[in-house]
Amino acid sequence: MSTLFSGQLLFAALVVGSIYVLIALGLNLVFGTMRLLDAAHGDIVMLGAYTSFWLFTLSGMSPLLSMLVAGALSAGFGAAIYYGLFRRLLANTQLSQRLEGNSLLLFFGISIILQNVAALCFDTTPRAYTYLDGIIRFGNVAMTGNRIAVLIIAAVLCAAAFLFLRFHIYGLAIKALIQHRQAAAVVGVNIERIQLLSFAIGFGLAGLAGSLLSMTEQITPFMGFPFTVAGFVTVILGGLGNLTRGMAAGMFLGFVEIYGVALTSPSLHSVLIYGVFIVVLFLQSQGLLGRRPS
Amino acid sequence: MSFLTINGVSKSFGGLQALRDISFDVEQQEVVGLMGANGAGKTTLFSLIAGHSRPSLGSIHFKGRPIAALRPDHICRQGIARTFQIVRPFANMTVLDNVIVGALYGVRQERSTARAAASAMDILADLNLANRADDPASSLTLSGQKRLEIARALATGPELLMLDEVMAGLTATEVSELLDSIRRIKRRMSLTILMVEHVMQALMRLSDRVMVLHHGELIAQGKPQEIVADPKVIAAYLGPST
Amino acid sequence: MQPVPIRTSLIFVAVIGAASFLPQFGSEYVVAVALSFAMWVALAQSWTVLCGMTGYGSFGHAAFYGMGAYVQVLTWGTLSPWLSVPLAGLVSCLFALAAGYPALKVRGPYFVMLTFGLAEFLKFSIIGIEATLGQFSRLIIGAPSPNALYLAMLGLAAAATLITYVVSNSRFGYGLRAIREEEQAAETIGIPVARYKLTAFGLSAFIPGMVGAVMAMRLSYFEPSQAFDALISFNIVVMAMIGGSDDARGPLLGALFLIGLSELLWARAPQVYMIVLGALLVFFVLFAPQGLAKQLFGGARRRAT
Numbered sequence: 001m002s003t004l005f006s007g008q009l010l011f012a013a014l015v016v017g018s019i020y021v022l023i024a025l026g027l028n029l030v031f032g033t034m035r036l037l038d039a040a041h042g043d044i045v046m047l048g049a050y051t052s053f054w055l056f057t058l059s060g061m062s063p064l065l066s067m068l069v070a071g072a073l074s075a076g077f078g079a080a081i082y083y084g085l086f087r088r089l090l091a092n093t094q095l096s097q098r099l100e101g102n103s104l105l106l107f108f109g110i111s112i113i114l115q116n117v118a119a120l121c122f123d124t125t126p127r128a129y130t131y132l133d134g135i136i137r138f139g140n141v142a143m144t145g146n147r148i149a150v151l152i153i154a155a156v157l158c159a160a161a162f163l164f165l166r167f168h169i170y171g172l173a174i175k176a177l178i179q180h181r182q183a184a185a186v187v188g189v190n191i192e193r194i195q196l197l198s199f200a201i202g203f204g205l206a207g208l209a210g211s212l213l214s215m216t217e218q219i220t221p222f223m224g225f226p227f228t229v230a231g232f233v234t235v236i237l238g239g240l241g242n243l244t245r246g247m248a249a250g251m252f253l254g255f256v257e258i259y260g261v262a263l264t265s266p267s268l269h270s271v272l273i274y275g276v277f278i279v280v281l282f283l284q285s286q287g288l289l290g291r292r293p294s
Numbered sequence: 295m296s297f298l299t300i301n302g303v304s305k306s307f308g309g310l311q312a313l314r315d316i317s318f319d320v321e322q323q324e325v326v327g328l329m330g331a332n333g334a335g336k337t338t339l340f341s342l343i344a345g346h347s348r349p350s351l352g353s354i355h356f357k358g359r360p361i362a363a364l365r366p367d368h369i370c371r372q373g374i375a376r377t378f379q380i381v382r383p384f385a386n387m388t389v390l391d392n393v394i395v396g397a398l399y400g401v402r403q404e405r406s407t408a409r410a411a412a413s414a415m416d417i418l419a420d421l422n423l424a425n426r427a428d429d430p431a432s433s434l435t436l437s438g439q440k441r442l443e444i445a446r447a448l449a450t451g452p453e454l455l456m457l458d459e460v461m462a463g464l465t466a467t468e469v470s471e472l473l474d475s476i477r478r479i480k481r482r483m484s485l486t487i488l489m490v491e492h493v494m495q496a497l498m499r500l501s502d503r504v505m506v507l508h509h510g511e512l513i514a515q516g517k518p519q520e521i522v523a524d525p526k527v528i529a530a531y532l533g534p535s536t
Numbered sequence: 537m538q539p540v541p542i543r544t545s546l547i548f549v550a551v552i553g554a555a556s557f558l559p560q561f562g563s564e565y566v567v568a569v570a571l572s573f574a575m576w577v578a579l580a581q582s583w584t585v586l587c588g589m590t591g592y593g594s595f596g597h598a599a600f601y602g603m604g605a606y607v608q609v610l611t612w613g614t615l616s617p618w619l620s621v622p623l624a625g626l627v628s629c630l631f632a633l634a635a636g637y638p639a640l641k642v643r644g645p646y647f648v649m650l651t652f653g654l655a656e657f658l659k660f661s662i663i664g665i666e667a668t669l670g671q672f673s674r675l676i677i678g679a680p681s682p683n684a685l686y687l688a689m690l691g692l693a694a695a696a697t698l699i700t701y702v703v704s705n706s707r708f709g710y711g712l713r714a715i716r717e718e719e720q721a722a723e724t725i726g727i728p729v730a731r732y733k734l735t736a737f738g739l740s741a742f743i744p745g746m747v748g749a750v751m752a753m754r755l756s757y758f759e760p761s762q763a764f765d766a767l768i769s770f771n772i773v774v775m776a777m778i779g780g781s782d783d784a785r786g787p788l789l790g791a792l793f794l795i796g797l798s799e800l801l802w803a804r805a806p807q808v809y810m811i812v813l814g815a816l817l818v819f820f821v822l823f824a825p826q827g828l829a830k831q832l833f834g835g836a837r838r839r840a841t
Contacts, residue, residue: 037645088822095825100645101593102821105777109817112770116810232649271664274657281650285642344724370726378724384717395714398707399726405707450725 017254048210400450780827
């Protein structure tokens with residue numbers, strides 16, 4: 001029992017939570033501004049992880065540097081599929097009647113494609129590399145350098161995203177779009193550009209999160225899916241489209257996961273995550289998790 | 295015993311009191327018009343009678359039976375049908391199928407789709423929609439969709455028909471055509487009608503009696519001509535005279 | 537219910553009759569392909585009863601299949617397959633009723649996610665239970681011959697098709713479609729919405745449970761992560777999207793399309809098969825949301841006014 005109160009678990013929960021926050025932030029942007037349910041979000045995380053893995057393995061580039069490459073590539077990919085697929089979905093009145101459901105199917109298709117293209121290109125062997133794995137001690141808490149880096153970088157990115165949404169003109173426009181689509185258009189927000197930006201930022205953050213994860217986790221073509229699920233749990237828990245509460249929810253899920261597994265058993269990890277997922281969906285349907293923006 | 299009795303009904307949403315101690319009766323085959331500004335509680339009252347929500351206080355009796363605790367589908371089977379202010383057609387079904395579903399359920403519970411289709415065609419003819427029977431409901435104009443709402447409600451075989459702003463958004467010609475249709479149908483099916491309406495011409499020409507809701511309270515009722523001359527009503531609509 | 541047209545029923549009987557003689561002259565391979573075709577038809581038809589008609593899309597039908605397989609493997613040796621297969625259907629059905637009662641209050645894409653979550657939750661729970669029992673896979677020894685199992689699956693496919701056809705043309709089917717189009721309006725015209733949705737959910741779980749039981753015998757082993765594989769749910773959804781109708785024709789077309797693709801690709805290049813599947817889903821959502829059935833047979837198209 002004493003391990004429960006140790007700093008070790010607290011640190012682990014913070015690291016996992018901060019990754020969830022980053023992933024959920026992007027998911028929430030894409031949902032909030034366009035009502036799209038991005039079931040391929042975790043696969044962008046996977047692509048980011050592979051980017052850093054290959055750059056490190058082939059050219060020795062530090063993941064702290066290659067995360068920028070991964071972020072930029074993912075953002076570019078987001079922009080590309082926005083132009084290629086989702087502009088069409090949003091513009092078609094018949095399809096946009098059931099926008100959330102259709103986008104879920106569409107993203108699910110993309111997710112399957114990405115996973116299997118990755119499996120085809122990189123095969124399914126789990127990959128990993130070591131970087132900054134020296135152990136640093138704070139009192140009786142042992143942590144690896146890469147986990148500390150994950151925590152710090154994730155915190156900086158969250159703060160940056162928060163400030164951007166709070167003060168930058170485009171950030172404010174994104175928030176306006178989340179609040180009220182029509183009204184935002186009326187006051188002169190260029191909806192098209194903001195949607196593109198949301199896709200790029202959302203996907204970019206997922207790619208960055210993938211880079212960070214690659215330092216500490218094994219990389220496989222199918223690693224993304226659990227993060228999609230965790231992302232949805234976080235977003236629904238925090239209120240769809242509600243960015244700040246989403247951040248708190250991400251941390252919460254990290255704590256539930258780490259402490260839940262510590263209290264039960266690692267083999268129950270998936271049962272725990274899906275259990276939370278189910279409960280959160282029920283609560284959401286009962287309107288117990290705050291209102292969705294209309 | 296009245297046909298429909300609303301007794302001391304109040305409804306609040308959180309701190310907001312939408313309806314306050316409403317009581318009135320509707321007699322069989324009467325046409326009662328309900329007027330009031332936006333937010334006066336008209337649609338809330340409809341929702342309570344149709345079972346979409348329950349009154350916070352008070353009772354609703356239809357043909358002597360309490361209905362306030364029943365689900366919407368049960369209330370429909372008792373013989374109350376309603377239309378929605380914002381039309382809700384079964385968009386991807388044909389116009390005819392929309393009405394057939396009404397006949398298969400509701401009071402009628404028709405078991406045979408063939409018989410349901412036959413009576414649905416009659417109703418569509420009454421509402422000048424027969425020539426659109428095989429088109430998808432989504433292809434109708436607003437006026438067509440409003441008439442489809444009525445047709446679908448009628449197909450359930452109601453005794454009490456509740457019309458929620460069916461005239462809103464229609465042109466003058468469409469209003470007068472629809473008035474004729476409703477009058478004809480009312481006679482043929484011996485209907486009792488409770489209608490919310492902003493189009494005064496419709497209220498004046500159809501209603502036996504008009505009731506006025508203001509801020510959730512029933513402030514006046516009487517013959518249409520009396521109501522338009524009632525100082526309370528004028529004050530409620532135009533603000534107190536100074 | 538409308539009387540079944542004579543031509544349709546003759547074709548139906550002729551096809552099933554001809555298919556039941558397949559083991560007499562077909563090779564082992566042909567019978568194996570026919571069995572998996574029959575399996576997908578049965579699954580996709582069952583899915584359509586709930587999802588095609590009510591619009592509540594389930595991404596968790598693998599759960600019913602898996603439950604059926606699990607019941608079969610647990611009762612193997614104690615019950616004759618004649619009893620265990622219907623029992624598997626019944627257990628799946630009861631499970632659907634229990635899960636559906638709260639789940640069907642959740643709407644739209646959240647229902648889709650919820651069904652997926654429930655199925656995965658069940659999968660990992662059963663993996664956990666089996667691991668605790670020290671069972672990582674279970675064998676079925678002495679299962680009926682592949683030909684007998686093929687006939688059983690053919691029967692299930694025929695039954696599922698018949699159910700979808702009957703429901704689609706019935707009063708019940710009208711009610712379900714009304715729920716899909718506008719749930720509150722459906723309730724207002726007297727349709728018992730909650731009961732109908734639950735009935736459809738239970739009905740759509742029954743045959744998949746029996747399919748799972750038959751497949752457990754065909755594969756002669758049970759492993760929870762395979763029996764509850766989310767790929768099963770995914771295949772069903774793609775088939776239904778490709779077929780794309782709310783009557784019995786869509787699932788037939790979808791299953792035919794997918795079985796062809798799978799025979800072509802699955803064994804040789806499973807990843808390419810999955811990529812094509814994903815691409816098909818994207819294509820059909822964007823360009824042919826009505827599916828093949830509407831493309832081939834027409835139907836209530838939108839007309840310009």
